[in-house]
Amino acid sequence: MNMLHNRYKFSARVTCGLVLFLCLLFIESSNQKAYAQQSTNEKLSDVKSAISKQKTTIKQVGSKKQKLLTQLKNDDLAIAKIVKALNKTHASLKQTKKRLNELVKEKSQIIQAKKQQEAVLAKQLRTAYSTGHHDYLKLLLNQQDPGSVQRNLTYYQYLNKARINEIDQYKQTIAQLIEITNQQQQQAAQLQSLESTQNQQKLALEKNKKQRKATVAQLNKALLTSKQKLAKLEQEEADLVSALARMAELSKQEIDLNGLSKLKRKLSWPVKGKINRSFGSRKQDYLKWKGVLLAAPLGRQVKTIHNGTVLFADWLKGYGLVTVIDHGEGYMSLYGHNQALLKSVGERVETGEPIALVGQSGGQSQSALYFEIRHNGQAVNPKLWCR
Template identity: 25%
Template sequence: MRFPIEKSAAGILLCGLLALSVAGSAVAAKPTERSRQKAAAEAQRAGIQQKLTALKKEISRTESEKEDVADTLAESEEKISDANRALRDLSQETLETNVRLQDLATEQERLAQTIVSQKKQLSALLREHYVAGNEDRIKLLLSGDNPNRINRDLQMMAYVSQAQAKLLASLNANLAQVEDNREKVENAKVELEEIAQEQRDQKSVLEKEKARRAALLGELSSKLVVQRKQADSLQRDEQRMSGLVDQLTRLIREQAEAERKRQEALAAARAKARLEAEAAAKARALARAEAKAERDRLAREAAKAGKPAPKPLPPEPEEPKVAEQAQPVERTPDISLAPAAPAGAFAAMKGRLAAPISGSIAARFGAKRGGDGPSWKGMFIKAPEGTEVRSVAVGRVVHSGWMRGFGNLIIIDHGGSYLSIYANNQTLLKRLGDAVRAGEPIASAGNTGGNEESGLYFELRHLGKAFDPASWVKF
């Protein structure tokens, strides 16, 4: 009896240790969870991005002016923004992965201590079993010994066997958890290697694009200066912005209307299902009442004839819930442009919005641009390149990309037809469809779009019309 138990315990331990030693090679071949999540996120974002790309092309088709020299910088400035955002995201991923690795190391140490303790307990049980004489049940029953003692010994043997079985099961579970933990550690290490390689690639792209942009700026500097002073060019920039805002407003309203209709259809489907369920319940109740009346009549007749009473009706089945009956209305998967805040929340913050950036105001709403040009529709705030730009309130990103005259541009919908606009950024940190909190970094300041100075161009709009941010934001 001793040897089979010892062999089974040793076998389990040996299998666990062998599993730990050979499973490492399989992990590296598997795609990491990070890679799968990244691919899924990009696929989901593609739908709404197509809509915005078509929208920008539609705006471009309505323009009659020749190509702006700032367009030459567009590709380079977009790549610099993408590389900077990717580097920031990768840094955050590195921190999160390292924290996960620390947690896994702590868990691994705890499991190792538990397994050592369980091995000691198993050894003690086997030793006690050996010292007890290793008598099996058949030998005890045939020994002719005192029945009380035999019963007591049999119970003790049962307790020992149960303890051994539980301990072996627990040890096996912990060994499996160690293996799972080890796979997670290997996966996290592979992810860190992926992140490190992506960081090296993005840094290389960033350095090349910065050098390319600097060279282009040197070639185009005189043309940019002349073009920036042309009133018709500034006017076209403003018209372009107004066209984009109008199109975004229309798109947001279409999505809101589609969502309203979806909710109405869902409510109608639920109401219809509820009515059908109520009608079915009434029909079942009527049929049951008729069946009960018939059973009572037969029971009375049987009692008169001295026959056994008919069997009682079976219990009524439980009513299905209406929510389970209602069929959900299908919705096309898409990134929502619905605001992340309820209507009225932004208007209630008038005069209490935090400044989007720290810097000095170089141009105010309503002032003439270039002395005799069109009026500013927003404010230009001078700030060093790379200074964080923050959202003035909770909302959702409805545009994130390069635009002629405004460079790297981000627009946030705050609900109630209020939009905030942040232009000339070096880097856009948020993507289309992202929900943002008040004060959350969304970009970094720059001089993209052919701007002379580094900083942020900031606008607030309601129902498509620009208004003075000075009475809303605490600059």
């Protein structure tokens, strides 16, 4: 009995121990689960907070990018305005200098004529002096032969008339000389004023260029990833296609333009320069160039490839200052990244006529012309038309 009792007590102790162990194990497991749940909740909270911050950052970047794009547009337009004014001032300066040179030549000719007239008058005065200063009355009284009197009288009348004519001409020459001198002074003053205006415009241009450079740098900094750049390019291309579609509708009104179908490899490039980006080459990921990028110096004239009507002349996101020409029959040519636009919407242009100046608007780091040819809204290779 004692042995059975001892066994029972031992078994009871083991059972209690196991129960106690299991209880402790359960409690430990519960504690671990609670700790894990708490850790998971904390991590989830951290992730949610990070997502919220990221959304806020993305929103701020998007807002900043939009502001920078607006600033870029304003910078490009300000530069274009100054360049157009500078271009006009340069033309006026050229014309004024030409007029000044003409006035210098005219003045030289008048001075030469004045010297000749003075010589003639001096000769006439010496001739009159050599006759002894006789007046008509003395001539009449001292002459006995009526024929001689008449001849002398006619001679002196001729001399007198010639002298009066020379004096009148001399007066006119002096008046012309005074007038030319006044014009010369006015032109010189205008030249000085134009040069001063030109210097001010150049300073303003440099200031705006620096502002634009800073804007482009900030804009590039805002585009952190290639995915963002791709999205930007996709949006810009979509905007361009949409704008060209609207222009195509407007161009249907033109019935006297013959298009470009018969002009393959007969047209001149809009500007002389190396092709930095070819039609169809990779632009970003799967996006390809729909036109060509021609490297050219800042301010070089951009000329239309064929006659037509200006459909668009304004700033376009991603392409800067753009001119689009309608050539009829569904053909259009596009000229982008200009520094200034020389033609307005609705104007007719002839083949080879300057329509813009090469620039780097739209966020470009180097001066170049972006050039496209489209037919019925589809981009075609410009090399098939230009030589």
